[in-house]
Amino acid sequence: MEDRIPDTPLFDRSRQRRGYRLNKMAMGLVDPANRDAFRADEEAYLDRFGLSAEEKQAVRTRNWQEMVRLGGNVFYILKISAISPARMTEIGAHQAGMDHESFLRDRLGKKPAGSQ
Amino acid sequence: MATLIGGLGSSHVPSIGAAMDKGLTQTDDWKPFFDGIGPGRDWVAANRPDVAVVVFNDHGNSFFLDKVPTFAIGCAERYDPIDEGWGPRAIPSFEGHADLGWHVVDRMVENRFDPMIVQEIEVDHGLQVPMELFFGKPETAWPVRVVPVFVNVIQYPIPLPSRCYELGQVLRRAIESFPGDERVVVIGTGGLSHQLQGARAGFTNPEADREFLRDIAANPGRLAALSREDYVRLFGSEGAELMMWLVMRGAMDPEVVVKHSHYYVPASMTGAGMLVLENRAA
Numbered sequence: 001m002e003d004r005i006p007d008t009p010l011f012d013r014s015r016q017r018r019g020y021r022l023n024k025m026a027m028g029l030v031d032p033a034n035r036d037a038f039r040a041d042e043e044a045y046l047d048r049f050g051l052s053a054e055e056k057q058a059v060r061t062r063n064w065q066e067m068v069r070l071g072g073n074v075f076y077i078l079k080i081s082a083i084s085p086a087r088m089t090e091i092g093a094h095q096a097g098m099d100h101e102s103f104l105r106d107r108l109g110k111k112p113a114g115s116q
Numbered sequence: 117m118a119t120l121i122g123g124l125g126s127s128h129v130p131s132i133g134a135a136m137d138k139g140l141t142q143t144d145d146w147k148p149f150f151d152g153i154g155p156g157r158d159w160v161a162a163n164r165p166d167v168a169v170v171v172f173n174d175h176g177n178s179f180f181l182d183k184v185p186t187f188a189i190g191c192a193e194r195y196d197p198i199d200e201g202w203g204p205r206a207i208p209s210f211e212g213h214a215d216l217g218w219h220v221v222d223r224m225v226e227n228r229f230d231p232m233i234v235q236e237i238e239v240d241h242g243l244q245v246p247m248e249l250f251f252g253k254p255e256t257a258w259p260v261r262v263v264p265v266f267v268n269v270i271q272y273p274i275p276l277p278s279r280c281y282e283l284g285q286v287l288r289r290a291i292e293s294f295p296g297d298e299r300v301v302v303i304g305t306g307g308l309s310h311q312l313q314g315a316r317a318g319f320t321n322p323e324a325d326r327e328f329l330r331d332i333a334a335n336p337g338r339l340a341a342l343s344r345e346d347y348v349r350l351f352g353s354e355g356a357e358l359m360m361w362l363v364m365r366g367a368m369d370p371e372v373v374v375k376h377s378h379y380y381v382p383a384s385m386t387g388a389g390m391l392v393l394e395n396r397a398a
Contacts (some may be wrong), residue, residue, distance in 0.1 A: 004345065005348055005349050007315035007316035008311065008313075008314050008316050008348060008352075008353050009313050010348065011353075016181055016272075020181060023180075023181060027176060027180050029201050030198070035201070068313050068314065073270065074354075076176045079201035082200075082201035088131065088385060089318075089385060092318045093317075095315060095317040096315055096316070096317045096318055103318055107319070108320070108382045108385060
């Protein structure tokens with residue numbers, strides 16, 4: 001899939017259709033009972049939504065870049081970070097292929113940690 | 117008839133709400149942003165609106181991809197804050213102005229906008245954070261009633277920026293034809309530049325953001341004429357939500373006075389802004 005704007009995945013028809021189940025799984029986590037189910041048996045929770053092996057692998061490894069490649073949209077998959085804490089900047093850094101500190105410094109203009 | 121007393125603009129970055137929840141507003145990361153919101157709060161306190169029409173997008177909380185309205189109007193008496201996955205935040209529910217919501221729907225349809233009508237829905241940080249920025253976080257009740265205007269800026273096709281501007285013009289006529297004596301503000305929310313997805317994640321564009329804050333007051337026609345792709349290119353894939361400020365701007369007179377403008381980057385990963393506009397004749 002080629003992006004019209006470089007490195008910028010628009011949530012267009014093909015992406016949202018491809019990612020529908022993945023996003024639906026993540027959307028389910030707004031329900032506390034589903035959060036408990038995810039924590040208790042992640043594999044079983046993912047299976048409820050019919051995720052493919054590739055999709056499950058991306059979720060299990062918290063591979064944000066891959067989840068987005070598979071049609072995940074950050075607004076949905078971010079809910080996984082309520083269970084496995086990850087800051088938005090860490091999720092951003094992962095997609096940018098940068099370590100967190102470099103991402104904060106080079107993309108967001110932050111001073112290095114410890115100097116604040 | 118109800119009166120439109122001002123057009124407000126604000127980011128709705130969720131971490132702004134989290135910073136307020138955790139008492140982080142005076143940290144190095146957050147102080148420069150929160151230092152600039154005082155004049156916005158002062159304006160609201162001095163001008164005493166009764167109703168806030170809040171233009172925002174849901175972020176995969178109240179709407180899933182199974183049903184995606186391009187425009188939806190809240191016609192409920194009450195809106196609870198939603199659990200976005202971390203548990204609901206400790207803020208009061210919002211009292212709705214259902215009659216004004218229905219009136220807006222009537223005027224929209226007569227003017228060839230056909231919104232979804234919503235009578236039961238919870239609201240996420242897209243509405244919460246701007247309300248907290250302008251009104252503070254109340255203990256028990258918000259000082260204004262709200263009419264939520266939901267805009268789909270997540271799933272393509274998202275609306276055209278020019279369409280958002282035209283919606284604002286209809287919204288103005290709806291407010292000013294509402295039988296009541298309410299003092300109304302319209303709040304355009306979102307942005308400014310940010311990108312949360314893809315290898316360009318972390319993109320911000322302070323120069324474009326500052327131009328936007330200038331032109332949304334002085335030259336909104338330029339911003340309404342940009343394409344959706346222009347918004348994504350200039351402001352990032354999520355920064356494209358800035359087009360929702362055009363709904364607010366369309367509700368105002370062609371000539372406006374800027375009462376307050378504030379910008380700081382980054383708030384988390386986002387260029388954050390606040391704006392207060394009055395009609396020149398007001």
